Amino acid sequence: MPHFSARTLITDLPGPDLTPEQGRFLERSGFGGVCLFTRNFSSLQRTAQLIADIRQALGHDALIATDQEGGAVLRRLDVPMPPTPQALGVIGSEAAAFEAGAIAARGLLELGINWNYAPSLDVNINPLNPVIGERAFGADPSEVARLGVAWALGSESAGVMSAVKHFPGHGDTAVDSHLGLPIVDKLRSELEQTEWLPFKAAVAAGVGSIMTAHIVYPALDALEPATLSRPVLTGLLREEWGYGGVIVTDASDMQAIAAHHPNGQAAPLALAAGADAVLNCGHGDLVTHTEHAEAIERALERGELSQERVAQAVSRLSAAALRFPGQPRPYGAEQRRTDESGVANWARQALEWVGTPPRLDPSQPVLLLVPSTAEVGGPYGDSLSGEALAGALRTVFPHLWVALLDEDSHFALSLLSRFPNAPALLATTGRWALPNVLRQLAAELQNRPALHLALWNPEHVAALGLPAVITHGFRPANLQALVAALAGG
16 A cells, blocks of 8 residues: 555656556555656657556546746647747736746646646846746846746646746756755845745745745755755745645755755655655656655654644645646647747747847858757756758758857858858857857857857857847747748848
8 A cells, every 4th residue: 555645756757658567656656646757758649648547557636747837948849839938028928928828738738737847936137047047037026926927827727737936046046956056145135025026926826836946045044955944935935925835846856955865865854844745856767756755654653754744735735636637628729829829929029139130131141150959958858959940041041051060160160261251140059158169150250240149048149249139949939930030131
């Protein structure tokens, strides 16, 4: 018989199918749900079957979760793709944010997914932040609150519970909590004016769940990150703010937690602090899920965690499953067309121009200098290849010459020499630090017609110092909007 306390664990699975052995494992364990990642998504029918099999194995109203934030953080890619929150911040429309959340939900509920770990309510006030950036609605706490809560309510109106994250705020860090333990050492008064404002708005709006941050906030707790901090989760969120929804942790395998509390030891600590669900990702290794369940049981036996606290957590999770049952809802062709049209319209509205772009003549040579690939990591599962960008541009610039950049700029420099009067498009397609080759080429382009295509990180625009167009995303709708704008310019 599975232990009742295992209902507080949200686990993951290795692949796109539930094998008989994995099904028996889930049945024996009785976890509260499963979080799906890109590796779990395949065809509509196959993924729907995976989710049906998970529900059958768990034998109760399981919560099936994923991260369908929009922009670069998307797990299901064969449905209309919501824009980056940053793009919605540029547009500034509460109605657009609400509809973007609903679009994300429609693509999930078609499969039976009833929990979306989105949106980010982090305030993007640190340009060196390695992991938030375009996942945030902006740098103004009031705007983040207005648009982020609208997005969350849009999702919930379409039948998928939202988990706003990363409480109490990941926007002013220079450390990625996937890799280390960030510290936000700010006065409580500063936190109230900035980081906390969007989350207080989410609490007031009754958003279904909140995800914790693996970050230490000395103003509240000098020792433990928010995920494991009773002063943060129970003292601030529950008692001071009166939040009654589900509190779920960010993944316990992230180094900010796992490096200090290995082998599932963080699970009972998070529950004792006030969390209701502990997200644990094994990336294909199911042993870690058992370790977490056993750690909770040991804590109960030793009196380090009370049965009442576990019962309270399970009660909240059951209430959430009743409110968001995850009954698959067909995503009709007409609705999909409407949603695709909305996404395309937002992509056009989100284009931002910096400086004066050169004139591009489709009948003449145009040069594209673009990295062949871009690094991913943390929450990011995919990126834009240089060849994909070239393919999109060739539809309107048939005389496009392409230099795919790795570390070597030799071919790019030879193209610039061969076509001294041709306009050059220098594309940045990555989230992280700028490769040196791009800086070198930007210096070469200062005295000729050139345009920087900033397809992911807007912070790269100032660093390269060229006229630029910022797309706020690299998904198909962004490429179509970009190509149309370049052709019309």
